Amino acid sequence: MPTTSQIILDPQALEENIGFLRKIMGKRTRLSSVVKANAYGHGIEHFVPMAEKAGIDHFSVFSADEAMRVYQAGSGKQEIMIMGWLDKHEMEWAIRNEISFYVFEPGRLMQAGSIAKKHRKPAHVHLEVETGMNRTGLAGGDLIKALRHIQNSSGLFRVNGLCTHFAGAESIANYYRITRQIMTFRKIQEKVLREGIKPRIRHTACSAAALNYPETRMDMVRIGIAQYGFWPSKETLIHYLHDKKKKTDPLKRVMSWKSRIMSIKKVRTGEFVSYGTTYLAQEDKRIAIIPVGYSNGYNRSLSNQGRVLIRGYRVAVIGMVNMNMLIADITAVPEAHIGDEVVMIGRQGDLEITVSSFSEISEQLNYELLARLPQNITRIVNN
Ligand SMILES: *Cc1c(COP(=O)(O)O)cnc(C)c1O
Secondary structure, three states: OOOOOEEEEOHHHHHHHHHHHHHHHOOOOEEEEEOHHHHHOOOHHHHHHHHHHOOOOEEEEOOHHHHHHHHHHOOOOOEEEEOOOOOHHHHHHHHHOOOEEEEOOHHHHHHHHHHHHHHOOOEEEEEEEOOOOOOOOEOHHHHHHHHHHHHOOOOOEEEEEEEOOOOOOOOHHHHHHHHHHHHHHHHHHHHHHHOOOOOOEEEEEOHHHHHHOHHHOOOEEEEOHHHHOOOOOHHHHHHHHHHOOOOOOOOOOOEEEEEEOOEEEEEOOOOEOOOOOOOEOOOOEEEEEEOOOHHHOOOHHHOOOOEEEEOOEEEEEOOOOOOOOEEEEOOOOOOOOOOOEEEEEEEEOOEEEOHHHHHHHHOOOHHHHHHOOOOOOEEEEOO
16 A cells, blocks of 8 residues: 655666766776665665665675665675674674675674574674774774784684774764874774785765775765765865866655645635744645655644645645644645655656755754654665
8 A cells, every 4th residue: 555655766866877977986886875764764675675776785784684685675695784783683684685785893703703603604804993983893902902813713704894984974073073083093003914815995085985986986886875866965066066076966866755635715804824823824724635744754844844846846844843733825826636746856847846855944964864864764766
């Protein structure tokens, strides 16, 4: 049964984004598609096959449950990498199915070693090292301990990667910090090599780092937001346009989000609309009720702020956004009817509601808005 709104995915846009990213990253750098948070709201089950068709063969997720969904949605040829959470039981599954995972605690490495031994199958690990973000990552004595453990357990580990994550590569304000992280990573890499451990690949870059700092691309980049057609920040887009002397945004939005008008009515001058008294009709109004509210991912902070597209017009969201409904002012659109398409995100005619405009008013990052789109909304892949 379709839900009250639908998220529509455009495979052509994804293909173009992947093509653009491949060109920027160069032939020697592999592209890993980051599909945590339900593929940034796009829906893992729908997104993964689309990405595979666009040539992606490596997926990164945060947790084992996401890895399982990618595993099931994928063709079986793809590689999967878990960057965050997995419990002991899930680690067994990962090792048996050659799913690789980050190691950022010596304890996790020991645990992986004993499971590998039990199943006589090496654990595919990525050593995540601390370079200055101060989140997860091996540092100091813990790193030494991990390296020693690998040296002393031949055959139990396949060190797939050496990796780290940058603390805000999308903003020039962090330039100094990121540059230091890159230097620290290089030093650690030398140390690891000196210990006789040779990770198959090195990977450090998310979208912003990959776009802003070419030296971070190395053997693989972990691309989330950009493949979906969004820039990690406006600054990154401007940097790209300036650097490449381009005038137009090369990324295409993969997602649009639509619903329909459920009910229409007239409201007289002096009446309030929706809960409370936040919206007073200053003239006779015609309003449309749309079956999308904050439980469907339409943020309540867009009350009296949001815009939607109806019949090719940009119209205002008036009054409070409810749990399951919002109200739009269609006074200027007399041709609007019940059942008409309503665009919350995406294009209609010549107009577009972008996630960034949307998130500017709701003070959500585009990341947050996408990641919070409910999992149960119907996803449709266009063809
Ligand atoms: C989310 C994430 C990425 C991808 O970040 P984008 O900014 O969306 O490209 C890369 N690496 C790690 C470790 C992440 O958690």
